[in-house]
Amino acid sequence: MRFFCLSALARAALACGLFFGAAMGAGAQDEIERRVENLLGQMTLEEKIGQLNLISHGPPLRWEDIATGRTGALLNFNNAEDVARAQALARQSRLKIPPIFGLDVLHGFRTQFPLPLGEAAAFSPRLSRLASEWAAKEASHVGVQWTFAPMADLSRDSRWGRIVEGFGEDPHLGSVLTAARVEGFRKGGLATSTKHFAGYGAPQGGRDYDTTYIPPAEMYDIYLPPFRAAVKAGSASFMAAFNALNGMPSTANPWLLTEVLRDQWGFDGFVTSDWAGIHELIGHGIAADGAEAARKAILAGVDMDMMGQLYIKHLPDEVRSGRVPEAVVTEAARRVLRTKMRLGLFDRPDVDPSRVDSVFPSPESRAAAREVTRETLVLLQNRDNVLPVAPGIRSIAVVGPLADSPRDHLGPHAARGHDEDTVTILNGIRRRAQGAGIAVTHAPACDQFCRTTEQLPAAVAAAQAADLVVAVFGEPQELSGEAASRTRTTLNGKQVEVLEALAATGKPIALVLLGGRPLELGALADRIPSILMAWYPGTEGGTAVADVLFGDANPSAKLPLTWPRTAGQMPIYYNRLPTGRPTLANNRFTLGYIDEAVTPLYPFGWGLSYTSFAYRDAAIVTPRLSSGDTLEVSVTVTNTGSRDGQEVVQLYTRDPVASRSRPLRELKAFEKIALKAGEAKEVRLRVPVEELGFHLDDGTYVVEAGDIEVFVGGNSLAGSVGKAQITDTVRIPPSERRASLSPKRL
Numbered sequence: 001m002r003f004f005c006l007s008a009l010a011r012a013a014l015a016c017g018l019f020f021g022a023a024m025g026a027g028a029q030d031e032i033e034r035r036v037e038n039l040l041g042q043m044t045l046e047e048k049i050g051q052l053n054l055i056s057h058g059p060p061l062r063w064e065d066i067a068t069g070r071t072g073a074l075l076n077f078n079n080a081e082d083v084a085r086a087q088a089l090a091r092q093s094r095l096k097i098p099p100i101f102g103l104d105v106l107h108g109f110r111t112q113f114p115l116p117l118g119e120a121a122a123f124s125p126r127l128s129r130l131a132s133e134w135a136a137k138e139a140s141h142v143g144v145q146w147t148f149a150p151m152a153d154l155s156r157d158s159r160w161g162r163i164v165e166g167f168g169e170d171p172h173l174g175s176v177l178t179a180a181r182v183e184g185f186r187k188g189g190l191a192t193s194t195k196h197f198a199g200y201g202a203p204q205g206g207r208d209y210d211t212t213y214i215p216p217a218e219m220y221d222i223y224l225p226p227f228r229a230a231v232k233a234g235s236a237s238f239m240a241a242f243n244a245l246n247g248m249p250s251t252a253n254p255w256l257l258t259e260v261l262r263d264q265w266g267f268d269g270f271v272t273s274d275w276a277g278i279h280e281l282i283g284h285g286i287a288a289d290g291a292e293a294a295r296k297a298i299l300a301g302v303d304m305d306m307m308g309q310l311y312i313k314h315l316p317d318e319v320r321s322g323r324v325p326e327a328v329v330t331e332a333a334r335r336v337l338r339t340k341m342r343l344g345l346f347d348r349p350d351v352d353p354s355r356v357d358s359v360f361p362s363p364e365s366r367a368a369a370r371e372v373t374r375e376t377l378v379l380l381q382n383r384d385n386v387l388p389v390a391p392g393i394r395s396i397a398v399v400g401p402l403a404d405s406p407r408d409h410l411g412p413h414a415a416r417g418h419d420e421d422t423v424t425i426l427n428g429i430r431r432r433a434q435g436a437g438i439a440v441t442h443a444p445a446c447d448q449f450c451r452t453t454e455q456l457p458a459a460v461a462a463a464q465a466a467d468l469v470v471a472v473f474g475e476p477q478e479l480s481g482e483a484a485s486r487t488r489t490t491l492n493g494k495q496v497e498v499l500e501a502l503a504a505t506g507k508p509i510a511l512v513l514l515g516g517r518p519l520e521l522g523a524l525a526d527r528i529p530s531i532l533m534a535w536y537p538g539t540e541g542g543t544a545v546a547d548v549l550f551g552d553a554n555p556s557a558k559l560p561l562t563w564p565r566t567a568g569q570m571p572i573y574y575n576r577l578p579t580g581r582p583t584l585a586n587n588r589f590t591l592g593y594i595d596e597a598v599t600p601l602y603p604f605g606w607g608l609s610y611t612s613f614a615y616r617d618a619a620i621v622t623p624r625l626s627s628g629d630t631l632e633v634s635v636t637v638t639n640t641g642s643r644d645g646q647e648v649v650q651l652y653t654r655d656p657v658a659s660r661s662r663p664l665r666e667l668k669a670f671e672k673i674a675l676k677a678g679e680a681k682e683v684r685l686r687v688p689v690e691e692l693g694f695h696l697d698d699g700t701y702v703v704e705a706g707d708i709e710v711f712v713g714g715n716s717l718a719g720s721v722g723k724a725q726i727t728d729t730v731r732i733p734p735s736e737r738r739a740s741l742s743p744k745r746l
């Protein structure tokens with residue numbers, strides 16, 4: 001049985017549900033618009049508003065509202081039985097419009113991949129696509145159709161707990177990976193809701209939900225590009241952010257939701273609020289009651305009300321009284337219906353209720369998770385080559401409460417991730433060591449939050465008895481994610497005391513850190529020679545960490561954000577503007593702190609390997625550039641060590657003299673290459689001239705004539721290659737930037 005039949009033409013285009021971003025012909029698009037109009041023509045006002053009502057499983061969902069057309073969208077449905085039940089009810093409704101089923105599928109469904117911040121450290125759009133595709137395949141297997149992902153909020157402040165859900169601090173890396181995630185989710189069968197639009201990652205003081213002040217030009221240059229990339233990649237929907245931006249809550253912000261997203265970028269899907277976000281307009285102090293909140297939200301461009309029930313309650317009266325034109329409601333319903341048709345929902349059979357997610361993890365999904373995870377592990381430091389485990393090591397003491405804590409491997413938002421599916425770091429090391437005849441002991445040293453240290457003496461004894469200590473500490477997953485902002489980003493509890501005691505044994509120590517943000521390491525960075533950042537590594541976390549510890553895989557990940565020395569340095573980011581008083585060690589009246597270095601502990605783009613890479617013959621291939629040209633830079637990278645490895649070659653630029661202060665460095669291109677020991681490769685990195693400029697407050701993009709300095713290397717401290725010259729100044733109004741979006745993808 002099929003919902004509301006489409007023509008053969010549209011069915012052919014949509015049958016597999018592969019919709020946005022696919023080369024959908026103009027004929028199929030027209031057919032969809034025709035069918036949507038036809039359907040809208042049959043709908044009552046209440047039925048249209050029903051399409052805008054998004055309700056979660058559990059209270060306050062009234063299942064009968066699905067059958068009466070009052071609830072057109074559902075969230076937190078995570079099993080086939082419930083999805084099928086709701087689909088059957090929708091078939092009883094007058095127009096049989098299928099609901100859309102959404103869920104937070106962020107980094108896996110049953111098989112958990114690393115959290116997005118960790119995934120970003122792979123600097124690999126291929127792996128981001130792979131991880132999202134798997135997440136989507138598993139979720140869509142049980143009928144989920146729509147994910148509240150990717151999170152395209154960049155952040156320069158890791159006090160903010162949700163930094164773990166994004167790609168870090170860089171707009172270029174963020175744009176590339178956001179697009180890759182949209183594509184991967186789609187390939188696996190999920191539509192995306194790119195969130196949180198916009199500025200949510202820059203709350204004052206790092207406090208989740210707090211207000212954000214970002215000048216429009218900085219929005220365009222820094223915070224908006226990943227969202228724009230999501231439009232280009234074909235994101236089906238967007239989610240409005242909770243925060244106020246420059247005094248106007250995003251959920252009622254016409255500049256964001258209509259002017260930028262629709263008029264400038266040409267997005268024609270729908271926007272949902274975040275959870276009760278419309279109701280929160282009252283809290284923001286811009287609406288006196290639910291009716292005013294609903295009115296402001298829909299007039300600004302929020303099409304769907306997630307868990308507020310304010311549209312369903314107030315919009316009928318708002319329309320009848322003339323405060324909201326009916327055309328506005330019709331347009332919102334049109335966007336929702338258009339999206340449902342593009343997704344193929346009208347043409348799909350209902351989900352088979354007997355489907356279960358326990359068919360996962362499969363050997364294939366585990367292999368994919370292991371492949372991705374290995375490339376997300378950042379080797380921050382490795383003095384004395386403590387890693388990889390040397391051939392002479394006969395015994396390892398694995399110490400720390402997180403070493404065998406599956407939940408803390410999966411991290412926040414783990415959808416249907418199961419503890420019992422998870423290979424912990426302890427188990428990963430055990431399995432690998434067993435084959436090599438290495439003895440492994442485990443001592444937790446303290447409880448999960450490391451509040452008490454009664455078990456410390458046993459851990460010290462275990463360390464003393466071993467050839468190598470692998471300490472697994474960090475941030476339990478409850479301390480990361482939504483509503484988990486921290487003023488101190490130190491190792492919580494008594495972890496420092498425990499790690500100091502382990503270091504005092506004089507045994508070689510490798511510290512594996514779990515966590516959703518850079519953690520303040522203080523003196524430990526000097527006391528502990530080798531540190532591997534493992535983020536929340538997911539279902540195959542233990543296997544992948546063991547691969548890297550034992551040298552079966554060579555670490556290649558790079559930091560997607562700047563790692564501060566202390567929380568007091570935040571916000572901290574590499575692409576900062578210059579100052580008239582750059583830091584001078586012997587001059588107090590220059591940029592800096594009187595109690596801490598101004599530099600980070602590890603810079604953006606940083607990460608070591610077990611081999612080494614040398615850069616030579618870096619050259620600007622295109623020293624003179626006019627508009628429409630592409631800056632091309634070549635460099636030869638050689639693996640100068642004795643192991644095969646991968647390097648992320650990074651290109652940064654700077655406009656040293658402009659009409660406005662420009663960042664000291666900006667990542668503009670990167671390429672991850674594999675090099676065998678001793679091998680050399682020439683890499684060519686390219687940047688269109690149209691990406692070397694900046695925005696004005698009205699969205700105009702300006703590329704100015706003059707020099708552009710170029711830097712190439714393996715992290716954001718990369719050395720200068722020289723200067724290219726741009727010969728003419730170009731100004732591109734927002735309307736022309738829109739044209740650069742591929743029309744077939746919209």
Ligand code: BGC
Nearest residue numbers: 075104148195196274275482
């Ligand atoms: C979060 C969103 C999420 C939504 C639905 C909200 O609290 O801010 O990111 O998608 O809940 O679970």
